[in-house]
Amino acid sequence: MKNVFVDGYNVINSWPELKIIKDYSLDGARQKLIEMLQNYASYNGLKIFLVFDAHLLPKSLEKKEKFGEYLVVVFTKEGETADSFIEKRVNNIGRKADVCVVTSDLLEQQVVFQRGATRMSSLEFYHEVKGVEKKINNKIEKDNSCKRNTIEDRIENDILEKLQKIRKNH
Template sequence: MRNVFVDGYNVINSWPELKKIKNYNLDSARQALIESLQNYAAFKGYKVFVVFDAHLVPGSIEKKERISENVMVVFTKEGATADSFIEKAVNNVGRKIEVCVVTSDSLEQQLAFQRGAIRMSSLEFYHEVKDAEQRIRVNTRKKYSEKRHALEDRIEREVLEKLEEIRRSR
């Protein structure tokens, strides 16, 4: 299973629709990102860690919240950045399991790569998530249409023929 570490604010500032939401309400932008990543993680079978900086919030402590089986949200403690949290996590698991780091910070990408992780920019990740969302929609439509049952599939042939006669006689 691939573990994906996402620099939350970096992604919010890179994705067009999240940037618009952030201008009105940062909390709503965070929530929209988390919802997108829940669908992405479930569809891909990945474990996603979304990390938000709280290094400028006085007195904040590190907070981890499991949103779903595949998504964990982390708020760093005061004085710690998302980059430092991700570096530490990747350093612990980077060569043991497949890890991807999502950030557009080039220094962070370089450090992640040195620790054995795959790196992806926030915009590349945007396109990957949008592609997954499109594939989810297609799969859902396909499954829904397969489950549709036509009337002719559920009634006896004689009844169907009588109904057809009535329809044509009008």
């Protein structure tokens, strides 16, 4: 399974709809990103590590939370940036596993590339995630349009019975 490390705040500050949400609720922007990445990861069968800086929060400890099988959200500990967390993990697995790092930080992109990972900018990733959202929505629409949509499906049973009696009497 491919591992994808995402610099959470870098993405939030790069994606148009998340920037708008962030202006009134940083937590709301984080939650929206988590939702989007859950769908993307499960659709593609990827393991995503969404990493948020907590390095400026005094006495913060590293915190990991799993969202299903495919998404792990990480808040770094005090004094550790998302970049340094990602670099350490990529250093450990970058040459043994298929790893991609999502960040628009050019220095970070160079470092992780040297450690065996591929890299993708936050905006490239945005377009990829939006493309998957479109595929999912098209599939849902197609599945829904294949179902028969009859009047019997939309009216209450007692009215349906009365209509059937009327039909039989004529």
